[in-house]
Amino acid sequence: MTKLFRAFGVPLSTVILMFSSIWILGLIAAPQLIMIEQSLWRMERPEGAAEISVQIDGLYNQLDVMALDRSTAEAGTDATKRAADLAALDAKEAAINAEIAALEESESTPVKVYTLANFGQMGAAHLAIFAKTIAASLAVSAIALVVCYPIAYAVAKLETPRTAAVIMLALVIPYAINELLRIFAWQMILNQNGPANLLLGLVGLDPVPFLESGTGVFVAMVYAYILFMVFPLYNVLETLDGNQVEAARDLGASTWNIHRRVVIPHARPGIAVGCIMTFMLSAGSYAVPYIMTRGTAAPWFTQLIYNRFFEATNWNVGAAYALSLLAVCTVFIFGMMRLLKVSLKDIAK
Amino acid sequence: MTDQSTGKAIEFDRASVRFGQFQAVQPTDLRIEPGEFFSILGPSGCGKTTLLRLLSGFLDPTAGDVRIGGQSMVGIDPSIRPTALIFQNLALFPLMPIWENVAFGLEMRGWSRARRRDRAYELLATVALSDHAEKMPAQLSGGQKQRVAIARALAVEPSVLLLDEPLSALDLKLRQHMRAELKQIQARTGITFVYITHDQGEALTMSDRVAVMNRGRIMQVGSPDDIYDRPANAFVATFVGETNALAGKLASTAEGLALMETPLGGFRAANPKGLRAGDEAILFLRPEKLRLLAPGEATENHIPARVLRRDMEGAWSTLVVEAGGQELKLHLAHDGREAPPSGEIALGFSATEAMILPKGEMSDD
Structure with a gap:
């Protein structure tokens, strides 16, 4: 802290500290804390509250029925009978209203209760979708890694800097288009009547239900998040000294061994960052599974979270679902770092 | 390593290299004797590194032939040539401990871990680095890294050792010390050394013969005395x-x-x-x-x-x-x-x- 003040002076340091605090509070702490808080409580009613509310509902029904009786009575031709009927109805109505008031008095408002119960709400079906989402996101990361590694290596090590810049630009340009539009494009490509199946038909193959089988989600996700794998890999491979590769080859290493012993160990931080980003984006993706499957294939876990919030309107369970996903993602990050022997310091680079 | 005549002869036979419009190496005839300490001296961009790459196998001649031990090397992959290369920046593998660096060539030749570890320790002993075998390259000084690079190259028992200005990063005292050490290793192993440098002091002190290059052409080949006392041209x-x-x-x-x-x-x-x-x-x-x-x-x-x-x-x-x-x-x-x-x-x-x-x-x- 004193170092900061010495380096930048008091006014600038204060501004820096202020922005850092806003960053930490507003972007990191606040959303998480609110979500955690939300997931830890639910509204509970005291005992007997259910019966009382049933009684109240019943009384309101009676009032509705009486409204019909009243209109019948008002239509009566005999003036004296009509006056008597209306008086009787008024009396009855007053009695019911009094009863309702009494019951509503005794009906206490729901109580906010802190509990872990929200986390136990996941049934077997939802748990299966949760597991499937994690497994599929892992698969997307793995596929993206396999696809991107050769590209990143070729661009970083084999091409001249100028060609490399052109290739990287070509990779980025499609990302200037909105993600939704790109996914819709893939939806059309993989459609039952789309170009992909048209090509298969030309080779004499039956059309494949890409979208309905869930394959489409994979394809679109690998496509949508590939950039987040390519760039970390490219950045780290670019820093690899070409002499190391030549030295390994000179000492008798095969291409496979050069990559296994020299290139991949060097690329570890990039692999870790790429896998973490792709995994988190896949696991947290809502639009891709929604657009690609349109409900024809099993949902993604994010869709369940959305449903909890906006269809079941149970924000507490929704928050618990969201938090579970966050927990798994966090475990995944540290797992990857452990697996690839990468420290936070390496990743920050 | 103890065999006194492991070095092989090198012959360039009208070998030339062209990169597009640029003639990096003019058609060159040159014979380097087995077990000779031969330096190629020239200003930067003169084609000496290209000549070295023809030997290491990272480049094939556009025309002509390159032979090692009488055998044509054109089209032979660097990984199976009887040469070992020491890079200017040494190119030690930074993520492997020293002994694994030295044993890398043996690992690629399928030696068991225990066997290659023993051999690496042996080689490290010859360059007085046994105590550093388990350290990482970043923990070593410039001179020590230099010796690791030499041990790593010698581990694969090459017939020809190619050195691409390996001493240029060292300070003067260490450079002079390493010159003597290289000369000594060369004498002990009998390997043919081809040493690329732009530093005439290095070329003159260590070499049996020196080739002076300029603009892709060898201007003169001779003993250090010849080169200094009887230059062939301006x-x-x-x-x-x-x-x-x-x-x-x-x-x-x-x-x-x-x-x-x-x-x-x-x-x-x-x-x-x-x-x-x-x-x-x-x-x-x-x-x-x-x-x-x-x-x-x-x-x-x-x-x-x-x-x-x-x-x-x-x-x-x-x-x-x-x-x-x-x-x-x-x-x-x-x-x-x-x-x-x-x-x-x-x-x-x-x-x-x-x-x-x-x-x-x-x-x-």
Whole structure:
């Protein structure tokens, strides 16, 4: 802290500290804390509250029925009978209203209760979708890694800097288009009547239900998040000294061994960052599974979270679902770092 | 490693390299003897590294042939050539401990972990690094890394060791020490060493023979003494060692000597190339061959001059003088007692210690 003040002076340091605090509070702490808080409580009613509310509902029904009786009575031709009927109805109505008031008095408002119960709400079906989402996101990361590694290596090590810049630009340009539009494009490509199946038909193959089988989600996700794998890999491979590769080859290493012993160990931080980003984006993706499957294939876990919030309107369970996903993602990050022997310091680079 | 005749001969047979429009190496014939310490010396961009890459296998000649031990190497992958390369930046694997670096070639040859570990420790012992085997390259000093790189290259028992300016990153003392060590390893192993450098000191002190290159062409091949004392052309004369160059025209010749007219006057000097009267030529005169004349002393060649300044070099000092509008340098033995000369002086040199060579491209450094 004193170092900061010495380096930048008091006014600038204060501004820096202020922005850092806003960053930490507003972007990191606040959303998480609110979500955690939300997931830890639910509204509970005291005992007997259910019966009382049933009684109240019943009384309101009676009032509705009486409204019909009243209109019948008002239509009566005999003036004296009509006056008597209306008086009787008024009396009855007053009695019911009094009863309702009494019951509503005794009906206490729901109580906010802190509990872990929200986390136990996941049934077997939802748990299966949760597991499937994690497994599929892992698969997307793995596929993206396999696809991107050769590209990143070729661009970083084999091409001249100028060609490399052109290739990287070509990779980025499609990302200037909105993600939704790109996914819709893939939806059309993989459609039952789309170009992909048209090509298969030309080779004499039956059309494949890409979208309905869930394959489409994979394809679109690998496509949508590939950039987040390519760039970390490219950045780290670019820093690899070409002499190391030549030295390994000179000492008798095969291409496979050069990559296994020299290139991949060097690329570890990039692999870790790429896998973490792709995994988190896949696991947290809502639009891709929604657009690609349109409900024809099993949902993604994010869709369940959305449903909890906006269809079941149970924000507490929704928050618990969201938090579970966050927990798994966090475990995944540290797992990857452990697996690839990468420290936070390496990743920050 | 103990075998005294493991080195193999190298032959370049009209080998040339062209990158697009750029002729990196002109058609070259060169034979390097088995077990020889051979240096290729030249300014940067002269094609010496390209020549080395032809040997290591990262490049094939555009035309011609390269043979090692009589066998053509064209199209043979670097991984199976009988060569090992030491890089300018050493290219140690930073994520492997020292012993794994040394054992890398053996690992690639399928040696078991225990066996290659033993061998790596043995090799590290020969370069006095046994205590550092488990450290990482970043923990070692420059000289130690240098020795690891050598041990790593020797581990694969090459017939030819290729060294691409490996000492250039070291400081002067360490560089001198490593020169001796390299020479010693070469003598002990009998491996053919091909040493690329732009540092003439390295080339002259270590090599059995030196090739001087310029613009993709070998200008001269010879022993260090040949190169220094009997340069074949103007480039070698100016690139290796310091020299004074006087341009002029031959007036007459006689018995290996010639009289040459220069702006500073007529001088008699050796004429090894048999130039004839009327030829354009350059007279080369090493600073240590130029003498300060005592007053009234007579000599074959006499130059009146004026002292500009004196640069102290340690064991000697360089006197920079002006004569006939041209700067000349001469070395004075430094004894620390005599007052340095100043003002108008007379210089002289004997005819056999200066050399007349045909006019040609000179090194500009």
